[in-house]
Every structure is written in structure tokens, then in C-alpha cells.
Amino acid sequence: xxxxxxxxxxxxxxxxVLNGRKVLSSKLFSQIQVHQEFGGVVxxxxxxxHVEILNSIVEEALSEAGVKPSDLSGIVCxxxxxxxxxxxxGLAAAKAYAWAWERxxxxxxxxxxxxxxxxxxxxxxxxxxxxxxxxxxxQLLHFENHRTSKILGQTLDDAAGEAFDKVGRLLGLEYPxxxxxxxxxxxxxxxxxxxxxxxxxxxxxxFSGLKTAVLxxxxxxxxxxxxxxxxxxxxxxxxxxxxxxxxxxxxxLDVPRIVLAGGVAANRQLREELSRQSxxxxxxxxxRYCTDNAAMVAAAGFYFNDASPYEVxxxxxxxxPKTLARKSKAAPTQR
Ligand code: KG4
Ligand code: ZN
Numbered sequence: 493x494x495x496x497x498x499x500x501x502x503x504x505x506x507x508x509v510l511n512g513r514k515v516l517s518s519k520l521f522s523q524i525q526v527h528q529e530f531g532g533v534v535x536x537x538x539x540x541x542h543v544e545i546l547n548s549i550v551e552e553a554l555s556e557a558g559v560k561p562s563d564l565s566g567i568v569c570x571x572x573x574x575x576x577x578x579x580x581x582g583l584a585a586a587k588a589y590a591w592a593w594e595r596x597x598x599x600x601x602x603x604x605x606x607x608x609x610x611x612x613x614x615x616x617x618x619x620x621x622x623x624x625x626x627x628x629x630x631q632l633l634h635f636e637n638h639r640t641s642k643i644l645g646q647t648l649d650d651a652a653g654e655a656f657d658k659v660g661r662l663l664g665l666e667y668p669x670x671x672x673x674x675x676x677x678x679x680x681x682x683x684x685x686x687x688x689x690x691x692x693x694x695x696x697x698x699f700s701g702l703k704t705a706v707l708x709x710x711x712x713x714x715x716x717x718x719x720x721x722x723x724x725x726x727x728x729x730x731x732x733x734x735x736x737x738x739x740x741x742x743x744x745l746d747v748p749r750i751v752l753a754g755g756v757a758a759n760r761q762l763r764e765e766l767s768r769q770s771x772x773x774x775x776x777x778x779x780r781y782c783t784d785n786a787a788m789v790a791a792a793g794f795y796f797n798d799a800s801p802y803e804v805x806x807x808x809x810x811x812x813p814k815t816l817a818r819k820s821k822a823a824p825t826q827r
Pocket of ligand 2: 602606626627754755783784
């Protein structure tokens with residue numbers, strides 16, 4: 493079993509997971525309230541908060557799982573992409589635990605971890621097409637096996653979650669905008685505004701035109717702002733393009749299943765529409781494993797790396813996962 497540690501942004505999390513599938517404990521402290529007054533995550537504040545509470549979260553995760561450090565087969569930690577200052581807190585802790593407990597240190601990629609959230613409590617096996625939609629990234633990926641994935645397309649500007657958060661701000665909603673828009677959209681009229689989908693060829697995405705269209709609509713609106721209708725129309729446009737391109741990729745690559753991952757995978761309409769329109773099974777993580785958490789980190793540790801050198805450093809932009817591994821193994825074994 494593996495201990496996972498996650499500090500890439502504003503959630504401090506630790507979890508113990510068996511064989512990449514069974515969560516023995518998953519502890520999380522969300523700093524959202526701390527950052528809400530600033531309207532977004534303040535990196536220095538986030539890093540300090542991680543320093544304050546990470547050790548106690550790790551202790552809680554171990555005690556809830558009922559395991560001792562000597563039971564662990566490794567300490568897994570997110571190395572990036574994320575905020576450098578916050579990532580460094582988790583990495584320093586993970587390396588220190590690994591050293592002190594004489595266990596392997598395993599660095600994993602945050603985006604691949606989001607996808608691995610789908611292994612938790614399921615029978616998912618590759619090949620599959622994954623739609624990864626988070627606050628920082630939007631990608632369509634093709635997983636040929638557990639370890640090898642190819643980026644089919646990605647956003648040319650804003651990430652889907654970022655678009656939700658920016659539109660949330662335009663509508664005067666609290667941070668993060670995604671969950672609030674999700675709630676408001678349920679009572680709004682999605683046909684009130686005909687927002688553009690963002691026309692981009694192939695499997696790439698663009699959300700900046702849509703965001704500007706919402707801004708124009710807000711500027712033209714009379715008070716009070718029809719917030720629910722704007723939220724519903726915006727969300728419908730995002731969901732439409734995400735579902736369309738994901739289904740097209742799954743069909744063209746002829747994969748037997750689709751996987752949804754990342755914070756925006758918590759969105760009700762996206763979950764429903766993708767499942768409803770797909771002719772192949774769609775895997776979607778439980779809500780608590782959509783947004784940042786450490787269970788997905790431990791799951792990724794099982795599938796991706798054996799051990800990483802202590803030289804592995806935090807990174808803010810996407811890297812190839814192979815750069816994190818000391819050596820590679822053909823297939824994961826029981827841990
Ligand atoms: O994956 P995540 O927790 O962090 C990153 O790795 O970025 O994703 C956070 C993003 C935020 O942009 C947030 O607004 C969005 O996920 N999000 C949602 C929902 N819940 C979280 N977006 C739409 N609907 C939701 N229910
Ligand atoms: Zn994330």
C-alpha cells in the first residue's frame with residue numbers, strides 16, 4: 493500500500509491506498525475559505541498553510557488506515573504541474589518521510605493522477621480516451637495502457653475550470669465559480685443566450701471567445717443581472733463542446749470506454765450528458781475524487797513510477813512522466 497501526498501494548489505491532502513484501487517483513508521484540508529476573500533488562490537498563503545497542517549494530515553491518514561510506516565511500500569507525492577511554492581512543501585515532506593522510514597519516494601504527475609482517480613473502486617482497464625478538465629488544464633488523452641498516454645488535443649487558451657472561475661467572477665459569484673455555476677445552472681434557462689462553442693479544429697479547445705461573449709452579455713444586461721440564465725447558457729456551451737469532442741475521439745480511436753477526470757468532472761451536466769450520449773461505458777470518479785485529493789496521487793503512484801530520485805524537483809508546467817522515474821517496469825505488481 494502507498495501513502496499519497498498532494499499539495500499542488502490549495503488542498504492539503506494525504507491518503508493510503510491499496511493496489512491503486514482500494515482507499516484505506518483519504519484526508520483533506522481545503523483552504524478555499526482562506527483564499528475566498530482574495531477571489532483566487534494566493535500561492536504564498538497556500539504554501540504557508542500546507543506547512544502548518546501537512547504533518548497532522550499525514551498522521552491522520554496513517555492512523556485512520558491503521559497502518560505503520562513500515563507497512564507502506566512507498567511515499568507518493570505530486571511533483572507538478574502546480575504552484576511551485578506549494579508543491580515544494582509536499583515534496584520536501586515526502587522525501588523526508590521516505591528517507592526517515594526507509595521507503596521508496598515516488599513522484600507523480602498531477603494530471604495523470606486525476607485520470608488515475610478512475611481506478612479507485614472500479615474495474616477500469618485501458619485502453620480508453622480520457623477527458624481531463626481541471627482548473628489549470630483541459631486535455632483529451634488516449635491511454636493505450638496504464639502507463640502510456642498520448643495527448644490528442646488540448647485547450648489553446650483557458651482551461652475549462654479556469655473559464656468557469658473567470659465567468660463566476662464576471663457574474664459576481666464567490667470563488668471558485670465552477671460549483672456555484674453548476675448549482676445556478678439547474679434553475680437557469682440554458683437557451684436564454686446562444687453562446688458560441690469556440691470553433692477549433694480537431695481535438696483542441698478554446699474557451700476565451702465564450703468568456704468574452706459572456707462578458708458582452710453581462711455588459712448589455714439591465715440590472716438585476718440574469719445570473720442563473722447566464723450561468724446555464726455558459727455551462728451548456730462548455731458541456732456541449734467537451735462532450736462532442738470526447739465522443740468523436742472515442743469513436744475515431746475505437747476505444748471500449750471513456751474516462752472523465754479533473755475538478756470539472758464534478759459538474760452535474762457534464763457527468764450526465766457524457767454518460768447519456770456515449771455508446772461505450774463512461775467512468776467518472778466519485779465527487780470527492782474529482783477535485784484535488786491524495787487518493788488519486790497514491791493510485792497514480794501504483795500505476796506510474798517505481799521510485800524517483802530525490803533530485804526530482806517541483807515543476808509548474810506539464811512534463812513527460814518518464815522524467816520522474818528512476819527506472820521503469822513493464823506492469824504494476826501487488827503492493
Ligand atoms: O482539479 P482541480 O481540483 O484543481 C486543478 O488541478 O486545477 O479543479 C479545480 C477546478 C476549478 O476551476 C473549479 O471551479 C472546477 O474545478 N470545478 C467545477 C465544479 N467543481 C469544481 N467546475 C464546474 N462544475 C463543478 N461542479
Ligand atoms: Zn487538480
